[in-house]
Amino acid sequence: MINTKNIIPYVFDMFLSEKMRGKAENIILKLALLSFFIHLAIIYLIKFDFLNLPLNSELLTNPISAVYTPFSFILIYEVYLLIYYLPKSFTTYITKQYEIITLIIIRKLFKDLSALEVSANWFEIKGDLQFTYDLLASLLLFYLIFLFQKQGKQKVIQKTSIKGVIEKFIKKKKLIAVILVPLFFIMALYTFIDWTTGISIASNKLPSFESINNLFFDQFFTILILVDVVLLLISFFYTDHFHKIIRNSGFVISTILIRMSFGVTGLISTILIVVAVLFGLAIIVIHNKYEKNSIPISIN
DSSP states (O other), rough: OOOOOGGHHHHHHHHHHHHHHHHHHHHHHHHHHHHHHHHHHHHHHTTTSOOOOOOOGGGGGGGOOOOOOHHHHHHHHHHHHHHHHHTOOHHHHHHHHHHHHHHHHHHHHHHHTTOOOOOGGGGGHHHHHHHHHHHHHHHHHHHHHHHHHHTTTOOOOOOHHHHHHHHHHHHHHHHHHHHHHHHHHHHHHHHHHHHHHHOOOTBBBOOHHHHHHTHHHHHHHHHHHHHHHHHHHHHHHHHHHHHHHHHHHHHHHHHHHHHHHHHSSHHHHHHHHHHHHHHHHHHHHHHHHHHHHHHOOOOO
């Protein structure tokens, strides 16, 4: 029988252990590969009139758009990794948020590739122009995430006296991670059911692409804002260092900016995402400068 005191560690090891992470990776990657071939097969069956679906969607017309589906499974795995790394490192947890939003842009690029209008009027066509913005943004975000990870790896020597405090903080983060696993699973399941029931066969069309692209992740980042705020408040019990408080507060603002990007479209959405990551990078760079000139302490 499991002791009440050991329930959290037991559940944590069940869903978020290294062994479980390997199993999750293997299953999701196999599903991603299978989904790619299924999506590709449907596109070609429609193209050669072997299949007649009373639905009209950009995702069912070009083979390139089939990449969109496996990328959705990769994003699911990234969500799992975000929860997996939460108790281990706060900066890695934030990095995963940035990686997820970047992969969402990359996924959108594959869909946009299938609808590009290559002509001399490239910069006059709205879709082609947005593709250009997203392409440049993905490259910039890729580099910014590299810089963020580099800054996040900078550690200081911890005093033995504060290691017990850090362990207590990690236990709190494990509890949050355990709560997030079923919460995100239920959210994903509900979102999928709600979306599929909203498909209108009678109107011969799927919901708009923007609603598909934002599916689940707008609610996902809303929950992350709440999680970041909880982590910020809990951190007050373990540190009163100004630079730590500003760092954690800055990460909350960064997550809010990412969430705001789902409420707008076009260039403004892309700008909000880039600004969010830039802000997070600036916060951690300044934090590390403070760290080098202060008493060694870390609650990562």
